Amino acid sequence: MFTVAVLGAGVVGLTTALKILEAGYNVVVIAQLFPGDARDIRYTSNFAGANHSSMAGDDKRQFKLDMDTFDVVWKMSEPGSPTEHLFMRTPIIHYYHDPVTKPDPLADTMPEYRKLYSEELRVGATSGTYFMSVTFDVWRYLPWLYSQVLVRGGRAVRAQVQHINQVLEGAFCEKPDALAVCAGIGARTLGGVEDENVFPIRGQTILIRAPWIKQCMGGKAQPGISTYVIPRPSGDVILGGTWFHDDWYPKPKEDIHEMILEGAIKLVPELAPAEVRGSGRTPTVEDIRPLIIEAGCGLRPGRKGGLRLEKDTVEVPNCKGKQVPIVYNYGHGGQGYQSSWGSAMEAVMLLKEGFEV
Template sequence: MDFETFQMMWELSAPGGPAEKCFLRLNQEEYHCEERPKPDILEMMPDEAWPGRAVDGIAFTTLTIDTPVYLDYLMSRFVKGGGSVVRASVQHIDALVDGTYSISDDTESPELASPHAVVVCAGLGARTLGGVEDENVYPIRGQTVLLRAPWVRFGRTLSSEDGTWTYIMPRKSGDLIVGGTIEPNDWYPAPRPETTRDILERGLTLCPDIAPPDIRAVRDATIDDLVPTIIEEGCGLRPGRKGGIRLEVESGRKVPVMYNYG
């Protein structure tokens, strides 16, 4: 799945293509503080010294996604292809299969009353959505910081012994994501200030280049030098699932129901 997705996105990111603005092709460095399986023949070891306590590393060419821009692109393709969007509150997937749900003004939507198929991408909602109620789904809280740093045009990550991932992820627009956290079963929905500072400290240690060039030209940058470049602090609950992704088709209903979540 990863490989096929990468191939598709690499094609979409081609210079001059309709989706070029959604992606940034870049050089990526990944470092690990724990021993990793040896890289395959398509990977190469980086020439530079490894940061911190890293004992393993690889370098390769890849891409990043500017997710809000990419979602707008996908929606435009969907609408141009004849698609339409209806927002409704659905308590059970049977309401979708039977076309008995109501849209926001409490009237039925006859044009969507008989779907050819239902695709359930409910994320964390799969825990409570009637007809699914998957207790294996749980939140993995992630916090990031979005900076304005158009001078950064490469990616870098470091995995530590305690399971922490530090990553530098530039976007085509010049915005830069610095992260992050992996916190299973943490439902807190807002950024924690102490976590933001920890992320910036780790990010600056891993990649001093995230600080403004004019500051780095005269002295070592500090966390305070990053504050003016902050666009926003991000926080989200990733839909983890014990046993991994659920990707299957249920064919015993009136129409096929496809599950894709976790």
């Protein structure tokens, strides 16, 4: 049976590993960081919002990957499903301040999609949309993915891979028959890949405790900053957030922290505790500050030209010209969770094609 080494244990790497296992191959996941480790800027999946609301726009391939993923997670989130607790089915409400000139591809795909009525608009928005989707409880979801990889016979090796040749030559496990590179932002510096098109999209968020919030809301605030409120089934809520390209700063910034809080309470005053809302006064940042659990910061793996999802072959060092299939699955930007299952399915198809050559 073929053995596939998967490089990376974020949401994309673990989902890809799981689909490869389901296809009947042996899998070893090699990564420096895994679910359950302490928070680390290098492991962005911990800091994701994360909901399913495709941002693919006119990119038909990306949209298909997103919708294929939605089909999976919508089923996983069904009431009574053993994986229901990993998700929260919730309305997602987007507010728009600029004219919407193109048809929304979500209109024909998302449950209960409709345009907002004028009386539903907030903070000066001129239009908006409503549909049902899911949010991911990432701190439960990532360990669940990891556990499924292990339960189905996959293995995990903790290692700092500097070059893919280290894996091909068997430095961390037996020599694999194929590679799947799901290295996220690490694809920029990983030897043998070194994709200069990869760049960070810095995201800063705040996690609060507000179990009374039951719907996602979002709207554009200013360049690089979007206001959004994403509840999780645990009762935690993510407030965001930033989209700063080529920004490598590894820690939350205080000025951005305050902007996130101000934007969130303005958009969703319901974030304030019940006693504040019942008092009749306008909620302020100070009302939600005691609810803060932690501030977060992650480097989304952006890529010029978009997602890299393709196959190739790579030569095994010191093996007389032997070549093995390699599949690249990285550069998801802010859509790792949203396209994880779709891109994993396509990665498996590409892998099978590589073995047939």
